[in-house]
Amino acid sequence: MGSPMAQNLIKAGCDVTVWNRTKSKCDPFISLGAKYRSSPEEVAANCDVTFAMLADPESAIDVACGKNGVLSGMGPGKGYVDISTVDGATSKMINGHIKATGALFLEAPVSGSKKPAEDGQLIFLTAAGDRSLYDSVAPLLNILGKSRFYLGEVGNGAAMKLVVNMIMGSMMASFSEGLLLSKKVGLDPNVLVEVVAQGAISAPMYSVKGPSMVKSHYPTAFPLKHQQKDLRLALGLAESVSQSTPIAAAANELYKVAKAYGLSDEDFSAVIEALKAKSDDSA
Numbered sequence: 001m002g003s004p005m006a007q008n009l010i011k012a013g014c015d016v017t018v019w020n021r022t023k024s025k026c027d028p029f030i031s032l033g034a035k036y037r038s039s040p041e042e043v044a045a046n047c048d049v050t051f052a053m054l055a056d057p058e059s060a061i062d063v064a065c066g067k068n069g070v071l072s073g074m075g076p077g078k079g080y081v082d083i084s085t086v087d088g089a090t091s092k093m094i095n096g097h098i099k100a101t102g103a104l105f106l107e108a109p110v111s112g113s114k115k116p117a118e119d120g121q122l123i124f125l126t127a128a129g130d131r132s133l134y135d136s137v138a139p140l141l142n143i144l145g146k147s148r149f150y151l152g153e154v155g156n157g158a159a160m161k162l163v164v165n166m167i168m169g170s171m172m173a174s175f176s177e178g179l180l181l182s183k184k185v186g187l188d189p190n191v192l193v194e195v196v197a198q199g200a201i202s203a204p205m206y207s208v209k210g211p212s213m214v215k216s217h218y219p220t221a222f223p224l225k226h227q228q229k230d231l232r233l234a235l236g237l238a239e240s241v242s243q244s245t246p247i248a249a250a251a252n253e254l255y256k257v258a259k260a261y262g263l264s265d266e267d268f269s270a271v272i273e274a275l276k277a278k279s280d281d282s283a
């Protein structure tokens with residue numbers, strides 16, 4: 001998702017500098033006019049604001065705080081905007097290290113996947129101990145997204161993103177059950193998709209994913225491994241406040257089965273294959 005976001009900033013005329021752990025992924029942006037730096041440290045040292053979009057807490061910590069990481073290039077007058085989906089503890093830890101350099105930190109995970117990122121239609125869930133960075137980068141967030149919410153203290157952005165993705169993962173698991181049940185009792189699952197689209201439970205996710213799921217085709221917009229990671233983190237969040245989440249816990253187990261079947265890099269809608277496998281095993 002970082003790729004279309006960088007591309008949208010370049011198209012908007014922003015002065016963009018890029019880095020990726022796989023350098024070849026930077027080449028398209030360099031050809032569009034972006035500068036390249038060989039480490040997160042160099043990016044931060046050469047930019048007023050550094051954006052990070054990473055897959056998990058471990059990667060977020062490594063890029064921010066590891067060898068040649070962002071921290072080494074930060075200082076007063078600079079800002080770090082972490083768009084990664086991580087847990088609140090990770091955001092707070094990175095925030096502490098960034099603030100210690102005299103720089104500002106903004107937690108800004110997004111709701112949306114590849115297509116919304118390409119279209120500049122992401123939803124930013126932002127939080128910071130100091131709101132000034134949020135205000136200064138607002139024009140950039142407006143280029144990248146259709147809306148933004150300021151949620152207060154660092155940790156709240158991560159919490160909101162985990163709650164949203166917990167709901168999404170559970171919805172997809174339930175939708176998968178419905179598609180398979182409709183087919184098992186002799187109904188056309190394509191018609192089910194149409195019925196759902198016109199009723200009270202209509203959701204864009206069902207209309208977009210449903211037809212492909214019926215064909216057992218899962219073009220990756222949001223990798224299944226990331227959905228399972230977010231469910232795991234959401235369950236940890238719930239445990240920390242003694243909130244029961246039995247539906248999300250059951251969904252998480254289903255995504256773990258899907259990963260075991262080698263579906264980690266497929267779209268998260270491929271979770272339906274885990275249900276098919278369970279059905280075959282019990283037949």
